[in-house]
Amino acid sequence: MKQYECKLISQQEVSKDIWRMRVYTPQIVEQSSAGQFLHIRVRDSIAPLLRRPFGIHRIHRESGELEILYRVVGEGTNIMKTILPGDTVDILGPLGNGFNLNGNFNTAMIVAGGMGIAPCFYLIDSLLELQKKVILFWGVKTSEEIFIDVEILKVKGLEVHIATEDGSMGHAGFITDPLSNYLNTCLQKDIMQGFACGPNPMLDSLQRITKNSAMDWEVSLEAHMACGVGVCMGCGVSHRDGGFRMVCSDGPVFKLTEVDLHE
Amino acid sequence: MSDMKVQIGSLVLKNPVMTASGTFGYGTEYMDFFDVSLLGAIVTKTVTLEPRYGNPLPRIAETPSGMLNSIGLANVGIKRFLSEKLPALSTLDTKVIVNVAGHDIDSYAEVCRLASEHPRTDAIELNISCPNVRQGGLAFGTDAVFTAQVVAAARAVTDKPLIVKLTPNVTDIGDVAMAAVNAGADALSLINTLLGMGIDIHSRRPLIARGLAGLSGPAVKPVALGKVYQVAQKTDVPIIGLGGIMCWEDAIEFFLAGACAVQIGTLNFVDPQGALKVISGIDTYAKEHNISSISELTGAMIAPE
Ligand SMILES: Cc1cc2nc3c(=O)[nH]c(=O)nc-3n(C[C@H](O)[C@H](O)[C@H](O)COP(=O)(O)OP(=O)(O)OC[C@H]3O[C@@H](n4cnc5c(N)ncnc54)[C@H](O)[C@@H]3O)c2cc1C
Numbered sequence: 001m002k003q004y005e006c007k008l009i010s011q012q013e014v015s016k017d018i019w020r021m022r023v024y025t026p027q028i029v030e031q032s033s034a035g036q037f038l039h040i041r042v043r044d045s046i047a048p049l050l051r052r053p054f055g056i057h058r059i060h061r062e063s064g065e066l067e068i069l070y071r072v073v074g075e076g077t078n079i080m081k082t083i084l085p086g087d088t089v090d091i092l093g094p095l096g097n098g099f100n101l102n103g104n105f106n107t108a109m110i111v112a113g114g115m116g117i118a119p120c121f122y123l124i125d126s127l128l129e130l131q132k133k134v135i136l137f138w139g140v141k142t143s144e145e146i147f148i149d150v151e152i153l154k155v156k157g158l159e160v161h162i163a164t165e166d167g168s169m170g171h172a173g174f175i176t177d178p179l180s181n182y183l184n185t186c187l188q189k190d191i192m193q194g195f196a197c198g199p200n201p202m203l204d205s206l207q208r209i210t211k212n213s214a215m216d217w218e219v220s221l222e223a224h225m226a227c228g229v230g231v232c233m234g235c236g237v238s239h240r241d242g243g244f245r246m247v248c249s250d251g252p253v254f255k256l257t258e259v260d261l262h263e
Numbered sequence: 264m265s266d267m268k269v270q271i272g273s274l275v276l277k278n279p280v281m282t283a284s285g286t287f288g289y290g291t292e293y294m295d296f297f298d299v300s301l302l303g304a305i306v307t308k309t310v311t312l313e314p315r316y317g318n319p320l321p322r323i324a325e326t327p328s329g330m331l332n333s334i335g336l337a338n339v340g341i342k343r344f345l346s347e348k349l350p351a352l353s354t355l356d357t358k359v360i361v362n363v364a365g366h367d368i369d370s371y372a373e374v375c376r377l378a379s380e381h382p383r384t385d386a387i388e389l390n391i392s393c394p395n396v397r398q399g400g401l402a403f404g405t406d407a408v409f410t411a412q413v414v415a416a417a418r419a420v421t422d423k424p425l426i427v428k429l430t431p432n433v434t435d436i437g438d439v440a441m442a443a444v445n446a447g448a449d450a451l452s453l454i455n456t457l458l459g460m461g462i463d464i465h466s467r468r469p470l471i472a473r474g475l476a477g478l479s480g481p482a483v484k485p486v487a488l489g490k491v492y493q494v495a496q497k498t499d500v501p502i503i504g505l506g507g508i509m510c511w512e513d514a515i516e517f518f519l520a521g522a523c524a525v526q527i528g529t530l531n532f533v534d535p536q537g538a539l540k541v542i543s544g545i546d547t548y549a550k551e552h553n554i555s556s557i558s559e560l561t562g563a564m565i566a567p568e
């Protein structure tokens with residue numbers, strides 16, 4: 001079973017227009033892995049008609065709860081933020097294929113851009129459980145989007161690099177600049193595994209800077225979706241073999257080298 | 264107890280609710296969400312002779328109470344369909360209607376013949392109404408002469424019940440419907456999507472890469488209902504109604520307009536258990552209104568003045 005009426009536990013604006021929603025759904029928590037996503041019906045109505053896809057931000061096994069971190073951008077998310085504690089939310093999940101954490105690596109490099117950070121927290125928690133070293137490259141437009149105290153991440157043992165487009169924190173510019181420098185000087189790529197989630201231009205540039213690197217990268221993609229389960233064939237991404245793959249059922253996680261991210 | 268059984272030519276369904284082509288994959292994808300054997304029938308995604316990747320991206324977009332799609336009949340091709348997809352449905356206790364399309368008369372006939380030979384195929388639905396392909400599709404479904412030719416060619420190669428799926432994108436749907444019936448169709452299903460478009464005013468690009476696309480969902484329901492009514496005025500062959508059905512009340516409207524069964528399309532995306540809710544809602548309605556057989560409702564609307 002993959003459709004649940006989940007009780008909303010809490011709903012909080014953690015930074016301007018970025019909300020964190022917590023729901024009680026022990027079955028989804030139990031079945032899920034980092035990188036999988038949820039397909040949410042924001043209300044029982046035909047407006048808006050379609051569900052909205054969101055990554056799983058964090059899970060809490062003991063309480064059977066999970067969190068979604070989302071940016072309010074349009075009709076659906078504006079309705080979503082008004083769901084109150086105690087209300088139920090109709091959720092399909094967990095859907096798609098998550099990140100592969102079984103590879104032969106001891107250090108994980110994570111590149112997150114904008115709301116691409118959302119599923120990365122679940123990924124980080126899973127990697128730390130597996131005793132992996134984690135290096136996080138986190139790029140945002142402005143420091144306001146860094147919704148938690150970075151020191152907390154460092155205390156957990158993460159190495160954190162931040163880039164802001166407006167220069168309000170860390171490197172001024174795109175996160176791919178410090179990443180590129182790091183990769184040029186780093187010697188142990190064979191024991192590293194890369195993970196990335198963010199807007200297509202960031203992933204496109206990641207494809208360019210990692211072209212001749214020995215490191216293996218997995219990326220989580222976004223696409224407009226209707227069904228979320230591989231039947232409508234709407235959420236395609238171009239594949240290097242000339243065809244398409246479905247982001248919802250073949251992904252959302254793909255090998256960086258197999259997908260074509262050019263417009 | 265009311266009898267939910269309906270008969271479409273020689274095809275008997277345990278209830279009048281099926282899932283529409285292109286909105287239910289190959290029948291297995293929704294098994295994680297409910298017991299698909301509870302459906303009256305499954306109609307599989309249109310299959311063509313050769314595999315197709317479909318149209319360029321983006322190819323879906325949301326619109327007010329509806330959605331646009333231009334998938335372009337992406338499918339695995341008849342060979343893989345017969346060897347992998349149909350066998351996966353062998354243990355299901357529901358009817359399987361195989362939806363097929365070609366790009367010319369010969370390919371329509373050939374894919375229809377191959378699909379019919381498979382023992383799991385309970386009926387054929389001929390898609391002459393896809394708005395998203397250059398050849399075949401609408402070119403056939405909007406022309407009564409072509410329709411007659413392609414239906415006759417399909418009829419010649421199959422003994423299984425033959426359902427012809429019609430497009431609403433015509434001046435008079437009655438003409439095309441009669442052409443299909445006279446050429447040997449056992450039943451008609453309608454409607455396929457309505458031709459439509461959306462434009463992003465900031466980028467000035469169409470929402471769908473190919474520009475024109477097919478509109479579905481609750482926004483099209485009144486159009487669909489009107490078409491079913493028009494066709495029902497012209498012919499006695501069974502009509503399968505679809506287009507924008509979101510709840511059991513919508514399904515009852517289609518029966519009253521002249522349909523003997525319905526298909527659920529876009530609703531599957533919105534609520535995977537939607538089709539089941541439609542089935543139980545119809546059942547409850549029939550009991551409450553002391554209807555002994557659901558087929559009594561077909562065409563039972565009080566005639567307009
Ligand atoms: C697998 C996946 C995981 C995602 N995870 C997150 C997450 O964790 N946090 C987060 O903030 N956002 C996430 N998104 C993006 C999120 O789905 C969109 O921001 C959301 O659908 C916008 O809905 P809206 O009605 O507010 O916006 P509108 O712009 O009004 O939406 C109109 C239509 O476009 C679609 N749409 C708009 N933007 C996107 C987008 N970026 N991706 C896919 N569909 C879109 C909507 O679903 C809707 O059908 C994810 C998308 C995917 C595909």
Ligand SMILES: Cc1cc2nc3c(=O)[nH]c(=O)nc-3n(C[C@H](O)[C@H](O)[C@H](O)COP(=O)(O)O)c2cc1C
Pocket residue numbers: 232233234283284285286308309332334336362390393428454455456478479480481483505506507508526527528529530
């Ligand atoms: C994403 C999508 C894909 C579709 N693919 C097919 C198809 O392959 N063959 C077909 O005959 N109809 C196809 N249709 C049309 C539906 O079967 C149905 O006729 C139409 O969507 C109207 O019903 P609805 O409003 O309930 O969705 C498709 C519709 C959608 C939304």
Ligand code: FES
Pocket residue numbers: 224225226227228229230231232233234235236246247248249
């Ligand atoms: S959203 Fe329907 S196939 Fe991916």
